[in-house]
Amino acid sequence: MKVKNTMFCIFGRNCVTWGMARYALWDQRTCMSDHTATALRTKKEKSHRNKSQHFVDARRVRVIGGKGGDGAVSFLQLWSNETAGPDGGDGGNGGHVVFKVSGCTGTRQTLSLPTVQMATQNVQDLRHLTSVVRAQDGEKGYNKDCHGKSADHTVIQVPTGTIIKSSTGRVVGDLKDEGTMFVAARGGAGGHGNHFFISDTIQAPKIAECGAEGEELQYILEVRSMAHIGLIGFPNAGKSTLLQAVSRAQPKIAPYPFTTLKPHLGVIQYDDYDQVAVADLPGLIPGSHLNRGLGIQFLKHAERCAALLFLLDLATPEPWTHLEVLQFELSQFNPDLLQRSQVVVGNKLDLPEAKVNLPRLQRQTDLPVIAVSAKMGTNLEELLKVIKKIYDKSVKSEDENSSVH
Incomplete structure (x- = not known):
């Protein structure tokens, strides 16, 4: 619904009564409550710095x-007393x-x-x-x-x-x-x-x-607390590409695994003035809870995120096995991690193998699955809406916990 743009000139020639003013403000507030927050597209040019933060x-x-x-x-020495x-x-x-x-x-x-x-x-x-x-x-x-x-x-x-x-x-x-x-x-x-x-x-x-x-x-x-949303996935699944597509972050992107060795943070801005932080975490491999690969260091990063977003490469054979490995590694490190909000995102939808594996992945898991292409920008708008819903849910739960304590 379109928000009315009302203007009041109380001290000028076009005066209105306070009753009309209160009614117009109430009507405008009602329209704002029905508005669904959407992600803003920044118009500021990205930095050309070579060093990523x-x-x-x-x-x-x-x-x-x-x-x-x-x-x-x-020792004090005075002209009248040398041993003062x-x-x-x-x-x-x-x-x-x-x-x-x-x-x-x-x-x-x-x-x-x-x-x-x-x-x-x-x-x-x-x-x-x-x-x-x-x-x-x-x-x-x-x-x-x-x-x-x-x-x-x-x-x-x-x-x-x-x-x-x-x-x-x-x-x-x-x-x-x-x-x-x-x-x-x-x-x-x-x-x-x-x-x-x-x-x-x-x-x-x-x-x-x-x-x-x-x-x-x-x-x-x-x-x-590091970020509201943590991107979790195998190496070379497209986490850095997705973070760069939805925010102003500029992580290193390369076609070889373990490109990301340290977490990068990006911020998504919405038109209701909310800012959601998304973290690009290093890739996880089987046996991480035994400190293989980046191991415990990676799992500690995941522990500091309020919600988890599992990013899978739909072009690989049987991508649902990657989801099982990711959930198993998290459960072995801290079982409470699986109690947080979780969403499965299938990346690389632009490839033909991904379109074949997508319906099979949806049958293999009970979690919501969103298919996107971070490289081509396909279906990113729907993903941003889901991220906003997860953020609103986490903020509401934090407010309830703070009110209880």
Whole structure:
């Protein structure tokens, strides 16, 4: 139904009553509720960058807290009193290393901790993390009882739902809410100057403390949720071609297996302002749950997707056997994966063998089967509608779970 384009000039010559305005707005809202969301075709030209960007959902990081500043050994000398006493100041404290969930508003949030390092806002993965994160050291103490400046804390932004594990694999932090922080490494305390050590028996101490070293720890950071839809299939099934056809992502495409070694992420935009993330996962082979091929690394990627889309090559003999292998490998790794929303997509419909295998595949499985040709663009519009339905279903279930808790 066509949405009415109503315009009101309240302060101009063509005034309307508020009753008519309310009726027109109600009529427009009713028309919008009956509208079926469709995928938008972007008019922006794709980037010509040669380097494709992949999604980083796990990273091993070594964090080092800042060293505390050393205390000073100093004695005050005045023109009227050359032995005025010790005046060495204390050193400043070293900075902490803090992981913080990034904001979703696009504006810089006010932190209770001073920050010297901020990653980009709305971070989606862990690409910006380096292997070693070091906080700043505290400033040393000075004479005339001047204390050194404490270092600012190093705050690293991470995506929502980041799980922090120790080097032994134990979960020590779960940043599932916006604004939550995890202190990964504490900075060392500053050392005392010689003024601190004055006592009744020692009036002129010549000692001072060195600043304490900061903590040095190792963590494994994993993003719990990577995408709404995960493309799962055998190598060379056409997952990268399909992702490039439905989004602006530019994964590497080549006619040999294992072209994709790391997941790539694409975003599908709909006219109701929803954005659905689709992940192109590396190819799976038999025995992946035994760590063959990419093995456990691939299965962990699949575990971070809300829904699974099995992509099969219809041109191969008996493509339904590939579906059985994919479901078996997922069940051996985590049986809960098969409880998520699943759709079977038969690719390469433009080939003559695919048209013969399509009805046989539909008889072999109870899951809905959609036949497409990612290369030629056949039936992609129907696939995008199915993806939107899966997304709406997952969002509704998340809202129900959050309301229960």
